[in-house]
Amino acid sequence: AIDISDLRDQSGYVTLDRGFKNTGSTKSAITYLDGENGILHYRGYPIEQLAEKSNFLEVAYLLIYGELPTQPQLDSFAREISIHTLVNEDMRKIFDGFPYNGHPMGILSALVCSLTAFYPESQDPNKYEETLDATIIRLLAKMPTIAAWAYKNSQGHPLNYPKNNLDYCSNFLYMMFALPVEEYQIDPVIVDALNKLLILHADHEQNCSTSTVRLVGSSRASLYSSVSAGINALWGPLHGGANQEVIEMLEAIKKDGGDTTKFINKAKDKNDNFRLMGFGHRVYKNFDPRAKIIKKAADQVLQQLGINDPVLEIAKKLEEAALSDQYFVERRLYPNVDFYSGIIYRALGIPTNMFTVMFALGRLPGWIAQWKEMRDQKEPIGRPRQIYTGYTERNYVGINERK
Ligand code: ACO
Numbered sequence: 001a002i003d004i005s006d007l008r009d010q011s012g013y014v015t016l017d018r019g020f021k022n023t024g025s026t027k028s029a030i031t032y033l034d035g036e037n038g039i040l041h042y043r044g045y046p047i048e049q050l051a052e053k054s055n056f057l058e059v060a061y062l063l064i065y066g067e068l069p070t071q072p073q074l075d076s077f078a079r080e081i082s083i084h085t086l087v088n089e090d091m092r093k094i095f096d097g098f099p100y101n102g103h104p105m106g107i108l109s110a111l112v113c114s115l116t117a118f119y120p121e122s123q124d125p126n127k128y129e130e131t132l133d134a135t136i137i138r139l140l141a142k143m144p145t146i147a148a149w150a151y152k153n154s155q156g157h158p159l160n161y162p163k164n165n166l167d168y169c170s171n172f173l174y175m176m177f178a179l180p181v182e183e184y185q186i187d188p189v190i191v192d193a194l195n196k197l198l199i200l201h202a203d204h205e206q207n208c209s210t211s212t213v214r215l216v217g218s219s220r221a222s223l224y225s226s227v228s229a230g231i232n233a234l235w236g237p238l239h240g241g242a243n244q245e246v247i248e249m250l251e252a253i254k255k256d257g258g259d260t261t262k263f264i265n266k267a268k269d270k271n272d273n274f275r276l277m278g279f280g281h282r283v284y285k286n287f288d289p290r291a292k293i294i295k296k297a298a299d300q301v302l303q304q305l306g307i308n309d310p311v312l313e314i315a316k317k318l319e320e321a322a323l324s325d326q327y328f329v330e331r332r333l334y335p336n337v338d339f340y341s342g343i344i345y346r347a348l349g350i351p352t353n354m355f356t357v358m359f360a361l362g363r364l365p366g367w368i369a370q371w372k373e374m375r376d377q378k379e380p381i382g383r384p385r386q387i388y389t390g391y392t393e394r395n396y397v398g399i400n401e402r403k
Pocket of ligand 1 (some may be wrong): 019207237238239240242267274275276277278279281282283329331333336337338382
Protein backbone atom coordinates (compact mmCIF):
# COMPACT_ATOMS: atom_id res chain seq x y z
CA ALA A 1 0.00 0.00 0.00
CA ILE A 2 1.24 3.47 -0.85
CA ASP A 3 0.42 6.30 1.55
CA ILE A 4 -0.27 9.35 -0.61
CA SER A 5 -1.90 11.40 2.14
CA ASP A 6 1.16 13.63 2.46
CA LEU A 7 1.14 14.61 -1.20
CA ARG A 8 -1.99 16.66 -0.54
CA ASP A 9 -2.57 19.11 -3.34
CA GLN A 10 1.09 19.48 -4.25
CA SER A 11 0.94 17.16 -7.25
CA GLY A 12 -2.10 18.87 -8.81
CA TYR A 13 -3.50 15.38 -9.49
CA VAL A 14 -6.63 13.82 -8.09
CA THR A 15 -7.03 10.06 -7.89
CA LEU A 16 -10.38 8.81 -9.19
CA ASP A 17 -11.56 5.59 -7.59
CA ARG A 18 -15.32 5.26 -7.86
CA GLY A 19 -16.73 3.15 -5.06
CA PHE A 20 -13.30 3.30 -3.35
CA LYS A 21 -12.46 -0.08 -4.87
CA ASN A 22 -8.78 0.34 -4.16
CA THR A 23 -8.49 3.38 -1.92
CA GLY A 24 -7.86 3.13 1.80
CA SER A 25 -9.52 5.81 3.90
CA THR A 26 -7.74 5.13 7.16
CA LYS A 27 -5.28 3.04 9.14
CA SER A 28 -7.16 0.76 11.50
CA ALA A 29 -6.29 -1.80 14.18
CA ILE A 30 -9.77 -3.23 14.67
CA THR A 31 -10.55 -5.84 12.03
CA TYR A 32 -8.15 -7.88 9.94
CA LEU A 33 -9.60 -9.13 6.69
CA ASP A 34 -7.86 -11.20 4.03
CA GLY A 35 -10.27 -11.49 1.14
CA GLU A 36 -8.20 -13.89 -0.94
CA ASN A 37 -7.97 -16.44 1.84
CA GLY A 38 -11.31 -15.84 3.54
CA ILE A 39 -9.81 -14.71 6.85
CA LEU A 40 -11.59 -12.45 9.34
CA HIS A 41 -10.15 -11.53 12.74
CA TYR A 42 -11.43 -9.04 15.31
CA ARG A 43 -8.49 -7.45 17.13
CA GLY A 44 -6.46 -10.50 16.06
CA TYR A 45 -8.94 -13.15 17.25
CA PRO A 46 -10.31 -15.48 14.51
CA ILE A 47 -14.03 -15.07 13.94
CA GLU A 48 -14.45 -18.86 14.11
CA GLN A 49 -13.14 -18.92 17.71
CA LEU A 50 -15.21 -15.95 18.78
CA ALA A 51 -18.42 -17.37 17.25
CA GLU A 52 -17.81 -20.69 18.99
CA LYS A 53 -16.61 -19.58 22.40
CA SER A 54 -17.55 -15.97 23.10
CA ASN A 55 -20.76 -14.00 23.52
CA PHE A 56 -21.91 -10.78 21.91
CA LEU A 57 -21.19 -8.41 24.79
CA GLU A 58 -17.69 -9.79 25.24
CA VAL A 59 -17.02 -9.28 21.52
CA ALA A 60 -18.49 -5.77 21.71
CA TYR A 61 -16.07 -4.94 24.53
CA LEU A 62 -13.17 -6.45 22.56
CA LEU A 63 -13.94 -4.39 19.46
CA ILE A 64 -14.52 -1.13 21.30
CA TYR A 65 -11.73 -1.29 23.89
CA GLY A 66 -9.20 -3.46 22.04
CA GLU A 67 -8.83 -6.36 24.52
CA LEU A 68 -10.98 -9.22 25.76
CA PRO A 69 -12.43 -8.13 29.12
CA THR A 70 -11.55 -9.77 32.43
CA GLN A 71 -14.55 -11.20 34.31
CA PRO A 72 -14.96 -8.07 36.51
CA GLN A 73 -14.66 -5.81 33.44
CA LEU A 74 -17.28 -7.83 31.57
CA ASP A 75 -19.61 -7.94 34.60
CA SER A 76 -19.41 -4.19 35.02
CA PHE A 77 -19.89 -3.56 31.26
CA ALA A 78 -22.97 -5.83 31.20
CA ARG A 79 -24.34 -4.24 34.41
CA GLU A 80 -23.93 -0.72 33.04
CA ILE A 81 -25.71 -1.72 29.83
CA SER A 82 -28.59 -3.36 31.67
CA ILE A 83 -29.08 -0.23 33.81
CA HIS A 84 -29.58 1.87 30.65
CA THR A 85 -31.96 -0.31 28.62
CA LEU A 86 -35.01 1.88 29.28
CA VAL A 87 -35.70 4.66 26.81
CA ASN A 88 -37.17 7.97 27.84
CA GLU A 89 -40.97 7.76 28.08
CA ASP A 90 -41.23 10.68 25.66
CA MET A 91 -39.59 8.50 23.02
CA ARG A 92 -42.54 6.10 23.27
CA LYS A 93 -44.75 8.85 21.90
CA ILE A 94 -42.65 9.03 18.75
CA PHE A 95 -43.67 5.44 17.95
CA ASP A 96 -47.32 6.53 17.91
CA GLY A 97 -46.56 8.86 14.99
CA PHE A 98 -45.33 6.10 12.69
CA PRO A 99 -47.71 4.10 10.49
CA TYR A 100 -47.96 0.52 11.81
CA ASN A 101 -46.41 -0.81 8.58
CA GLY A 102 -43.49 1.66 8.50
CA HIS A 103 -40.23 -0.17 7.85
CA PRO A 104 -38.45 -0.84 11.17
CA MET A 105 -35.11 0.33 9.70
CA GLY A 106 -36.60 3.79 9.12
CA ILE A 107 -38.00 3.82 12.64
CA LEU A 108 -34.70 2.60 14.12
CA SER A 109 -32.61 5.23 12.39
CA ALA A 110 -35.04 8.03 13.32
CA LEU A 111 -35.16 7.01 16.98
CA VAL A 112 -31.42 6.51 17.29
CA CYS A 113 -30.93 10.00 15.86
CA SER A 114 -33.54 11.35 18.29
CA LEU A 115 -31.26 10.24 21.16
CA THR A 116 -29.23 13.38 20.38
CA ALA A 117 -32.23 15.40 21.59
CA PHE A 118 -32.44 13.44 24.84
CA TYR A 119 -28.69 13.56 25.46
CA PRO A 120 -27.66 16.93 23.97
CA GLU A 121 -24.25 16.89 25.68
CA SER A 122 -23.25 14.17 23.18
CA GLN A 123 -23.41 16.85 20.45
CA ASP A 124 -20.74 18.99 22.09
CA PRO A 125 -17.36 18.12 20.50
CA ASN A 126 -15.62 19.58 23.55
CA LYS A 127 -17.31 17.07 25.81
CA TYR A 128 -16.46 14.12 23.57
CA GLU A 129 -14.03 12.50 26.02
CA GLU A 130 -16.12 12.86 29.15
CA THR A 131 -19.41 11.73 27.57
CA LEU A 132 -18.19 8.97 25.27
CA ASP A 133 -18.39 6.01 27.66
CA ALA A 134 -21.95 6.94 28.65
CA THR A 135 -22.93 7.33 24.99
CA ILE A 136 -21.46 3.94 24.12
CA ILE A 137 -23.36 2.27 26.97
CA ARG A 138 -26.60 4.04 26.09
CA LEU A 139 -26.41 3.05 22.44
CA LEU A 140 -25.70 -0.61 23.20
CA ALA A 141 -28.42 -0.61 25.85
CA LYS A 142 -31.18 1.27 24.05
CA MET A 143 -30.90 0.06 20.47
CA PRO A 144 -32.34 -3.41 21.24
CA THR A 145 -35.24 -1.77 23.11
CA ILE A 146 -35.95 0.57 20.19
CA ALA A 147 -35.66 -2.32 17.70
CA ALA A 148 -38.00 -4.58 19.65
CA TRP A 149 -40.50 -1.74 20.12
CA ALA A 150 -40.46 -1.00 16.39
CA TYR A 151 -41.54 -4.61 15.86
CA LYS A 152 -44.18 -4.53 18.62
CA ASN A 153 -45.54 -1.32 17.16
CA SER A 154 -45.90 -2.98 13.74
CA GLN A 155 -47.89 -5.79 15.37
CA GLY A 156 -50.15 -3.47 17.33
CA HIS A 157 -48.98 -5.25 20.50
CA PRO A 158 -48.25 -3.59 23.83
CA LEU A 159 -44.58 -2.65 24.21
CA ASN A 160 -42.53 -4.74 26.63
CA TYR A 161 -40.23 -2.92 29.01
CA PRO A 162 -36.78 -4.50 29.35
CA LYS A 163 -36.22 -7.07 32.09
CA ASN A 164 -32.78 -6.28 33.36
CA ASN A 165 -32.17 -9.55 35.15
CA LEU A 166 -31.93 -11.16 31.71
CA ASP A 167 -28.75 -11.28 29.64
CA TYR A 168 -28.44 -9.03 26.57
CA CYS A 169 -29.81 -11.45 23.96
CA SER A 170 -32.52 -12.93 26.21
CA ASN A 171 -33.72 -9.43 27.09
CA PHE A 172 -34.06 -8.57 23.41
CA LEU A 173 -35.97 -11.80 22.70
CA TYR A 174 -38.24 -11.12 25.68
CA MET A 175 -39.02 -7.58 24.46
CA MET A 176 -39.68 -8.90 20.94
CA PHE A 177 -41.83 -11.90 21.71
CA ALA A 178 -43.37 -11.82 25.18
CA LEU A 179 -47.12 -11.24 25.27
CA PRO A 180 -49.18 -10.32 28.32
CA VAL A 181 -51.46 -13.30 27.76
CA GLU A 182 -48.89 -16.06 28.20
CA GLU A 183 -45.62 -16.89 29.92
CA TYR A 184 -42.61 -16.36 27.62
CA GLN A 185 -40.02 -19.14 27.81
CA ILE A 186 -36.50 -18.25 26.73
CA ASP A 187 -34.99 -21.05 24.69
CA PRO A 188 -31.19 -21.38 25.20
CA VAL A 189 -30.81 -22.69 21.62
CA ILE A 190 -32.27 -19.42 20.32
CA VAL A 191 -30.13 -17.29 22.67
CA ASP A 192 -27.05 -19.15 21.52
CA ALA A 193 -27.88 -18.73 17.83
CA LEU A 194 -28.60 -15.04 18.31
CA ASN A 195 -25.26 -14.49 20.07
CA LYS A 196 -23.49 -16.22 17.19
CA LEU A 197 -25.27 -14.17 14.51
CA LEU A 198 -24.61 -10.88 16.27
CA ILE A 199 -20.92 -11.76 16.72
CA LEU A 200 -20.56 -12.63 13.03
CA HIS A 201 -21.97 -9.24 12.05
CA ALA A 202 -20.11 -7.19 14.67
CA ASP A 203 -17.49 -5.56 12.43
CA HIS A 204 -16.22 -5.74 8.89
CA GLU A 205 -13.69 -2.95 8.49
CA GLN A 206 -14.46 -0.12 6.03
CA ASN A 207 -17.74 -1.35 4.51
CA CYS A 208 -20.38 1.12 3.29
CA SER A 209 -22.19 1.69 6.61
CA THR A 210 -18.99 1.82 8.68
CA SER A 211 -17.39 4.27 6.27
CA THR A 212 -20.57 6.33 6.58
CA VAL A 213 -20.34 6.31 10.37
CA ARG A 214 -16.69 7.42 10.22
CA LEU A 215 -17.37 10.05 7.57
CA VAL A 216 -20.31 11.59 9.42
CA GLY A 217 -18.34 11.53 12.68
CA SER A 218 -15.35 13.16 10.99
CA SER A 219 -17.36 16.40 10.88
CA ARG A 220 -17.52 16.11 14.71
CA ALA A 221 -21.16 15.06 14.60
CA SER A 222 -22.23 12.98 17.60
CA LEU A 223 -21.95 9.21 17.83
CA TYR A 224 -25.77 8.93 17.86
CA SER A 225 -26.20 10.83 14.61
CA SER A 226 -23.26 8.99 13.01
CA VAL A 227 -24.75 5.59 13.93
CA SER A 228 -28.15 6.72 12.69
CA ALA A 229 -26.53 7.51 9.32
CA GLY A 230 -24.83 4.10 9.39
CA ILE A 231 -28.24 2.43 9.86
CA ASN A 232 -29.49 4.17 6.72
CA ALA A 233 -26.43 3.10 4.72
CA LEU A 234 -26.88 -0.47 5.91
CA TRP A 235 -30.51 -0.52 4.79
CA GLY A 236 -29.67 -0.60 1.06
CA PRO A 237 -30.16 -3.94 -0.75
CA LEU A 238 -26.53 -4.07 -1.90
CA HIS A 239 -25.42 -3.95 1.74
CA GLY A 240 -27.28 -5.16 4.86
CA GLY A 241 -30.68 -4.96 3.16
CA ALA A 242 -29.61 -8.02 1.16
CA ASN A 243 -30.60 -10.37 4.01
CA GLN A 244 -34.28 -9.44 3.61
CA GLU A 245 -33.99 -9.67 -0.19
CA VAL A 246 -32.41 -13.14 -0.01
CA ILE A 247 -35.40 -14.66 1.78
CA GLU A 248 -37.79 -12.87 -0.57
CA MET A 249 -35.84 -14.27 -3.52
CA LEU A 250 -35.81 -17.80 -2.08
CA GLU A 251 -39.54 -17.57 -1.41
CA ALA A 252 -40.08 -16.43 -5.00
CA ILE A 253 -38.06 -19.43 -6.28
CA LYS A 254 -40.15 -21.74 -4.09
CA LYS A 255 -43.39 -20.22 -5.33
CA ASP A 256 -42.16 -20.60 -8.88
CA GLY A 257 -41.75 -24.37 -8.41
CA GLY A 258 -38.19 -24.46 -7.05
CA ASP A 259 -36.31 -24.20 -10.37
CA THR A 260 -33.10 -22.27 -9.63
CA THR A 261 -31.90 -22.17 -13.28
CA LYS A 262 -34.37 -19.48 -14.24
CA PHE A 263 -33.11 -17.19 -11.46
CA ILE A 264 -29.46 -17.92 -12.21
CA ASN A 265 -30.06 -17.00 -15.86
CA LYS A 266 -31.88 -13.85 -14.84
CA ALA A 267 -28.92 -12.83 -12.64
CA LYS A 268 -26.54 -13.38 -15.57
CA ASP A 269 -28.62 -11.32 -17.97
CA LYS A 270 -26.99 -7.89 -18.28
CA ASN A 271 -30.27 -6.37 -19.51
CA ASP A 272 -31.95 -7.38 -16.27
CA ASN A 273 -31.21 -5.52 -13.04
CA PHE A 274 -31.78 -8.65 -10.97
CA ARG A 275 -28.79 -9.91 -8.98
CA LEU A 276 -28.49 -13.09 -7.03
CA MET A 277 -28.96 -11.64 -3.59
CA GLY A 278 -26.52 -12.82 -0.92
CA PHE A 279 -23.91 -13.50 -3.60
CA GLY A 280 -20.68 -11.64 -4.25
CA HIS A 281 -18.52 -9.42 -2.11
CA ARG A 282 -16.21 -6.49 -2.67
CA VAL A 283 -13.38 -8.07 -0.71
CA TYR A 284 -13.96 -11.83 -0.38
CA LYS A 285 -13.03 -13.50 -3.64
CA ASN A 286 -12.87 -17.16 -2.61
CA PHE A 287 -15.34 -17.48 0.21
CA ASP A 288 -16.85 -15.44 3.02
CA PRO A 289 -15.82 -17.10 6.31
CA ARG A 290 -18.99 -15.78 7.98
CA ALA A 291 -21.18 -17.53 5.39
CA LYS A 292 -19.41 -20.84 6.10
CA ILE A 293 -20.15 -20.58 9.82
CA ILE A 294 -23.72 -19.41 9.25
CA LYS A 295 -24.49 -22.21 6.80
CA LYS A 296 -23.40 -24.79 9.37
CA ALA A 297 -25.29 -22.98 12.12
CA ALA A 298 -28.46 -22.88 9.99
CA ASP A 299 -28.42 -26.67 9.71
CA GLN A 300 -27.80 -27.07 13.44
CA VAL A 301 -30.36 -24.53 14.63
CA LEU A 302 -33.13 -25.86 12.41
CA GLN A 303 -32.38 -29.38 13.59
CA GLN A 304 -32.26 -28.36 17.28
CA LEU A 305 -35.54 -26.48 16.97
CA GLY A 306 -37.12 -29.29 14.94
CA ILE A 307 -37.89 -26.97 12.02
CA ASN A 308 -38.02 -28.13 8.44
CA ASP A 309 -37.72 -25.05 6.24
CA PRO A 310 -37.89 -25.91 2.52
CA VAL A 311 -36.20 -22.59 1.78
CA LEU A 312 -32.93 -23.97 3.25
CA GLU A 313 -32.92 -26.72 0.63
CA ILE A 314 -33.57 -24.15 -2.11
CA ALA A 315 -30.70 -22.02 -0.82
CA LYS A 316 -28.32 -25.00 -0.92
CA LYS A 317 -29.49 -25.92 -4.42
CA LEU A 318 -29.02 -22.35 -5.59
CA GLU A 319 -25.53 -22.17 -4.10
CA GLU A 320 -24.54 -25.44 -5.77
CA ALA A 321 -25.91 -24.33 -9.14
CA ALA A 322 -24.21 -20.92 -8.97
CA LEU A 323 -20.87 -22.34 -7.89
CA SER A 324 -20.76 -24.59 -10.92
CA ASP A 325 -21.80 -21.85 -13.34
CA GLN A 326 -19.05 -20.20 -15.38
CA TYR A 327 -20.49 -16.68 -14.90
CA PHE A 328 -20.23 -16.91 -11.10
CA VAL A 329 -16.93 -18.80 -11.15
CA GLU A 330 -15.25 -16.28 -13.47
CA ARG A 331 -16.40 -13.35 -11.36
CA ARG A 332 -15.55 -15.16 -8.12
CA LEU A 333 -19.03 -14.71 -6.69
CA TYR A 334 -19.71 -16.74 -3.54
CA PRO A 335 -22.42 -16.69 -0.89
CA ASN A 336 -21.86 -13.83 1.56
CA VAL A 337 -22.94 -13.35 5.18
CA ASP A 338 -26.48 -12.49 4.14
CA PHE A 339 -27.16 -15.68 2.20
CA TYR A 340 -27.98 -18.05 5.07
CA SER A 341 -28.53 -15.62 7.97
CA GLY A 342 -32.20 -14.99 7.14
CA ILE A 343 -32.96 -18.70 7.37
CA ILE A 344 -31.75 -18.70 10.97
CA TYR A 345 -33.58 -15.46 11.79
CA ARG A 346 -36.78 -17.04 10.46
CA ALA A 347 -36.23 -20.10 12.61
CA LEU A 348 -35.87 -17.81 15.63
CA GLY A 349 -39.26 -16.29 14.79
CA ILE A 350 -37.89 -12.97 13.55
CA PRO A 351 -39.97 -11.55 10.70
CA THR A 352 -38.36 -10.73 7.35
CA ASN A 353 -38.61 -6.96 7.61
CA MET A 354 -36.62 -7.11 10.89
CA PHE A 355 -33.63 -8.94 9.34
CA THR A 356 -31.66 -5.79 8.52
CA VAL A 357 -32.45 -4.42 11.99
CA MET A 358 -30.82 -7.56 13.39
CA PHE A 359 -27.78 -6.82 11.25
CA ALA A 360 -27.69 -3.28 12.66
CA LEU A 361 -27.82 -4.59 16.24
CA GLY A 362 -24.90 -6.84 15.45
CA ARG A 363 -22.88 -4.17 13.63
CA LEU A 364 -23.32 -1.58 16.38
CA PRO A 365 -20.11 -2.39 18.33
CA GLY A 366 -18.13 -2.20 15.08
CA TRP A 367 -19.59 1.20 14.24
CA ILE A 368 -18.79 2.43 17.74
CA ALA A 369 -15.24 1.04 17.68
CA GLN A 370 -14.55 2.54 14.25
CA TRP A 371 -16.00 5.94 15.19
CA LYS A 372 -13.94 5.99 18.40
CA GLU A 373 -10.78 5.02 16.52
CA MET A 374 -11.41 7.76 13.97
CA ARG A 375 -11.77 10.37 16.72
CA ASP A 376 -8.87 9.01 18.81
CA GLN A 377 -6.64 9.18 15.72
CA LYS A 378 -7.77 12.80 15.25
CA GLU A 379 -8.63 12.14 11.64
CA PRO A 380 -9.43 15.12 9.43
CA ILE A 381 -12.90 15.71 8.06
CA GLY A 382 -13.67 13.22 5.28
CA ARG A 383 -13.99 15.09 2.04
CA PRO A 384 -13.43 13.20 -1.22
CA ARG A 385 -12.37 15.06 -4.36
CA GLN A 386 -14.02 14.84 -7.76
CA ILE A 387 -13.23 15.19 -11.42
CA TYR A 388 -15.55 17.86 -12.74
CA THR A 389 -17.22 17.05 -16.07
CA GLY A 390 -19.83 19.83 -16.38
CA TYR A 391 -19.71 23.31 -18.02
CA THR A 392 -16.94 25.48 -16.66
CA GLU A 393 -18.64 28.85 -17.21
CA ARG A 394 -21.92 30.09 -18.76
CA ASN A 395 -23.73 33.40 -18.71
CA TYR A 396 -27.05 33.57 -16.88
CA VAL A 397 -30.09 33.49 -19.22
CA GLY A 398 -33.31 35.25 -18.19
CA ILE A 399 -36.35 32.96 -17.85
CA ASN A 400 -38.14 34.43 -20.90
CA GLU A 401 -35.13 33.93 -23.14
CA ARG A 402 -34.65 30.24 -22.33
CA LYS A 403 -35.46 27.66 -24.97
N1 ACO B 1 -25.47 -11.51 -9.11
C1 ACO B 1 -25.11 -11.40 -10.41
N2 ACO B 1 -24.00 -10.76 -10.83
C2 ACO B 1 -23.23 -10.19 -9.89
C3 ACO B 1 -23.54 -10.27 -8.53
C4 ACO B 1 -24.71 -10.97 -8.14
N3 ACO B 1 -25.05 -11.07 -6.86
N4 ACO B 1 -22.60 -9.59 -7.81
C5 ACO B 1 -21.72 -9.11 -8.71
N5 ACO B 1 -22.09 -9.49 -9.96
C6 ACO B 1 -21.36 -9.22 -11.22
C7 ACO B 1 -21.52 -7.79 -11.66
O1 ACO B 1 -22.63 -7.64 -12.51
C8 ACO B 1 -20.21 -7.55 -12.36
O2 ACO B 1 -20.28 -8.20 -13.61
P1 ACO B 1 -19.51 -7.58 -14.90
O3 ACO B 1 -18.05 -7.67 -14.56
O4 ACO B 1 -19.93 -8.45 -16.03
O5 ACO B 1 -19.98 -6.17 -15.03
C9 ACO B 1 -19.20 -8.34 -11.51
O6 ACO B 1 -19.97 -9.41 -10.92
C10 ACO B 1 -18.52 -7.53 -10.43
O7 ACO B 1 -19.54 -6.94 -9.61
P2 ACO B 1 -19.48 -5.49 -9.00
O8 ACO B 1 -20.87 -5.01 -8.79
O9 ACO B 1 -18.56 -4.64 -9.81
O10 ACO B 1 -18.77 -5.80 -7.63
P3 ACO B 1 -18.77 -4.86 -6.36
O11 ACO B 1 -17.58 -5.24 -5.56
O12 ACO B 1 -18.93 -3.44 -6.76
O13 ACO B 1 -20.11 -5.28 -5.59
C11 ACO B 1 -21.64 -6.41 -4.20
C12 ACO B 1 -20.16 -6.14 -4.52
C13 ACO B 1 -22.39 -5.09 -4.03
C14 ACO B 1 -21.72 -7.17 -2.87
C15 ACO B 1 -22.27 -7.25 -5.34
O14 ACO B 1 -21.62 -8.49 -5.43
C16 ACO B 1 -23.78 -7.43 -5.19
O15 ACO B 1 -24.55 -6.60 -5.61
N6 ACO B 1 -24.23 -8.56 -4.53
C17 ACO B 1 -25.64 -8.77 -4.29
C18 ACO B 1 -26.10 -7.99 -3.07
C19 ACO B 1 -25.55 -8.53 -1.77
O16 ACO B 1 -25.60 -9.73 -1.51
N7 ACO B 1 -25.06 -7.62 -0.92
C20 ACO B 1 -24.51 -7.96 0.41
C21 ACO B 1 -23.02 -7.80 0.41
S1 ACO B 1 -22.34 -8.32 1.92
C22 ACO B 1 -22.74 -7.07 2.97
O17 ACO B 1 -22.85 -5.94 2.65
C23 ACO B 1 -23.00 -7.44 4.31
